Amino acid sequence: MLDIRFIRTHADEVQKNAKHKGYDVSISELLEWDKTKRQLQQRADELREKRNEIASSMKGGKPSDTAIAEGKAVKEELSQVELKLKDADEAYTGLLKQVPNMASSDVPIGATEDENVLAKTVGDKPKFDFAPRNHYEIAEQRDWIDKERASKVAGSRFAYIKGDLVKLQFAIIQYVINTLSDEAKLKEIASRAGLDVSLRPFTPILPPLMIRTDLYDAMDRLEPRDDRYKLEDDDLWLQGSAEHVLGSMHADEIFDESQLPLRYVGYATSFRREAGTYGKDMEGILRMHQFDKLEMESFTTGDDGLNEHLLFVAVQEYLLNALELPYQVIQKCTVDIGKPNARGIDMEAWLPGQDKYRETHTADYMTDYQARRLKTRVRRENGDLELVHTNDATAFALGRIMIAIIENGQRKDGTVAVPAVLQPYLGGRTQL
RNA sequence: GGAGAGGUGCCCGAGUGGUUUAAGGGAACAGUCUUGAAAACUGUCGUGUCAGCAAUGGUACCGCGAGUUCGAAUCUCGCCCUCUCCGCCA
Numbered sequence: 001m002l003d004i005r006f007i008r009t010h011a012d013e014v015q016k017n018a019k020h021k022g023y024d025v026s027i028s029e030l031l032e033w034d035k036t037k038r039q040l041q042q043r044a045d046e047l048r049e050k051r052n053e054i055a056s057s058m059k060g061g062k063p064s065d066t067a068i069a070e071g072k073a074v075k076e077e078l079s080q081v082e083l084k085l086k087d088a089d090e091a092y093t094g095l096l097k098q099v100p101n102m103a104s105s106d107v108p109i110g111a112t113e114d115e116n117v118l119a120k121t122v123g124d125k126p127k128f129d130f131a132p133r134n135h136y137e138i139a140e141q142r143d144w145i146d147k148e149r150a151s152k153v154a155g156s157r158f159a160y161i162k163g164d165l166v167k168l169q170f171a172i173i174q175y176v177i178n179t180l181s182d183e184a185k186l187k188e189i190a191s192r193a194g195l196d197v198s199l200r201p202f203t204p205i206l207p208p209l210m211i212r213t214d215l216y217d218a219m220d221r222l223e224p225r226d227d228r229y230k231l232e233d234d235d236l237w238l239q240g241s242a243e244h245v246l247g248s249m250h251a252d253e254i255f256d257e258s259q260l261p262l263r264y265v266g267y268a269t270s271f272r273r274e275a276g277t278y279g280k281d282m283e284g285i286l287r288m289h290q291f292d293k294l295e296m297e298s299f300t301t302g303d304d305g306l307n308e309h310l311l312f313v314a315v316q317e318y319l320l321n322a323l324e325l326p327y328q329v330i331q332k333c334t335v336d337i338g339k340p341n342a343r344g345i346d347m348e349a350w351l352p353g354q355d356k357y358r359e360t361h362t363a364d365y366m367t368d369y370q371a372r373r374l375k376t377r378v379r380r381e382n383g384d385l386e387l388v389h390t391n392d393a394t395a396f397a398l399g400r401i402m403i404a405i406i407e408n409g410q411r412k413d414g415t416v417a418v419p420a421v422l423q424p425y426l427g428g429r430t431q432l
Numbered sequence: 433g434g435a436g437a438g439g440u441g442c443c444c445g446a447g448u449g450g451u452u453u454a455a456g457g458g459a460a461c462a463g464u465c466u467u468g469a470a471a472a473c474u475g476u477c478g479u480g481u482c483a484g485c486a487a488u489g490g491u492a493c494c495g496c497g498a499g500u501u502c503g504a505a506u507c508u509c510g511c512c513c514u515c516u517c518c519g520c521c522a
Binding site: 254383 | 483
């Protein structure tokens with residue numbers, strides 16, 4: 001949620017920003033409700049003041065009949081005002097929640113994702129002296145993926161991952177957890193990127209995979225609900241990204257500034273209904289209802305938020321480089337960064353089997369937009385209480401990154417080269 | 433699933449209808465003392481919201497939501513969560 005005081009003083013900018021992000025919300029209507037609500041609030045406060053005066057004048061003694069009659073009259077009027085106030089507040093809050101976060105000034109303005117900007121391309125695409133196959137063709141040959149039986153058991157967009165591919169997944173997990181929890185590695189990453197940031201390591205974390213409605217909504221990641229799995233009997237949702245359960249974990253908490261930045265690297269299975277994607281990316285495991293992901297999440301002061309975002313992007317690049325994968329960095333335009341985001345970067349790894357770059361990573365900077373509803377705050381050293389800034393970013397989406405490893409490292413006979421950094425976690429094996 | 437106990441501020445904790453503007457303790461911060469520190473003593477110390485340049489004032493908040501009452505942390509109802517025991521279980 002945006003700060004209403006900011007909206008009051010920057011109405012035109014906020015309206016323009018909403019339009020650039022593709023959200024149809026009337027700021028003038030919001031401000032009218034804001035005014036109405038405040039007037040009703042004032043009146044209610046006055047009546048409550050009167051009520052409190054009458055009540056406190058009776059301390060110790062029995063109230064007189066006139067005092068009781070007066071109290072009743074106040075009560076009567078107050079209940080009417082409160083009814084109106086409730087309606088006004090609902091209209092106001094409903095509109096306020098629809099207002100998207102302000103995009104950073106360096107986010108390109110665009111109406112479709114085609115207007116995302118290619119920031120850079122890194123790494124040489126591998127050359128093959130045979131026609132490279134896609135990951136699914138190789139995986140079928142090696143018996144690494146079984147979608148037929150998965151569809152019998154769970155339906156489309158599910159898979160059994162088997163054999164060496166499972167070992168590869170756990171190797172990647174180990175590598176990432178070890179790298180991000182190592183201060184020396186973090187120092188290397190930050191200094192390579194020229195970033196002056198805290199070197200506090202990431203805490204590895206296994207979060208719950210289910211989340212309550214109110215916190216999901218406060219994270220502003222519940223919509224569109226069509227893409228979420230709901231457990232009706234328990235009023236719980238299956239999370240669609242570890243961000244959802246990591247970002248919400250410190251709701252209603254106040255940190256000391258010395259505790260920040262607070263960094264987590266979470267491993268979680270994520271669930272997406274992929275509503276409206278029928279027939280898209282049906283081959284292999286590129287787009288699944290269920291996939292495992294390593295996710296970075298952090299809480300910082302407002303002063304450090306942007307640098308934290310840049311650090312996350314640097315970590316993503318470091319990890320892609322470590323796996324020797326060619327990739328490109330995309331600066332997402334206003335319409336593509338997402339409602340709570342101030343800035344968003346995508347990484348796309350090269351997939352020779354598709355002859356395309358495909359999205360494997362995203363990095364999101366939410367400023368204080370999520371923290372406002374979560375009430376996650378920091379007590380600054382000078383005593384001020386401020387909202388924290390939240391960042392999240394993919395470390396690796398396991399399915400997609402294994403696709404990239406398979407397709408880039410493939411050989412004619414169907415074996416796959418193992419990136420050097422992963423070999424220690426695979427018993428020294430250089431190929432699968 | 434059954435039975436019971438509980439949820440109060442940064443933490444602990446008192447509080448069973450009207451000086452609760454939430455006692456007391458701890459932590460934190462400031463000061464006195466000290467060469468310095470500790471201890472002791474003194475003081476400060478919740479959040480949201482509205483009005484105001486500010487000082488300040490109003491109001492709301494004791495897990496969440498309804499209700500009873502002139503008046504609710506306190507009484508009633510519903511829900512959520514935590515703990516203990518039993519049952520089940522990886």
